[in-house]
Amino acid sequence: MAYPPLDPKLSADALEKQLLATWKHERLFARTQDAMRYGPPFVFYEGPPTANGRPGIHHVFSRTIKDLVCRYQTMLGHGVTRIAGWDTHGLPVEIEVEKQLQISGKKQIEAFGVAQFNALCRENVFTYKTDW
Structure with missing residues (x-):
């Protein structure tokens, strides 16, 4: 399957929205999780957010890195289970x-x-x- 040609007039923002819509429509995240569910287990315990403050940009950064680790493990064929924490601090x-x-x-x-x-x-x- 070849990729369709990229419209040079398309902004990065518009391209991202288009890609996200495609991923949502195709259920790509769920499908990759389903396809790998019987692979060797990789359990990721998400550290808790702070209970006494609003999220900041540093939280977004760390969550992005954690998500990359889980997606990489899925690409390696692992059945990734994400377990979210909520600590009361x-x-x-x-x-x-x-x-x-x-x-x-x-x-x-x-x-x-x-x-x-x-x-x-x-x-x-x-x-x-x-x-x-």
């Missing part, structure tokens, strides 16, 4: 909740109520979930 979350409550340290947390404090920490963990 306990201490930063606790500090953020302490600041919101204007308290600090173990004694003040105990006076506030450990169960209630933990409940607020669990709520706080998901503050930025939709941004990820």
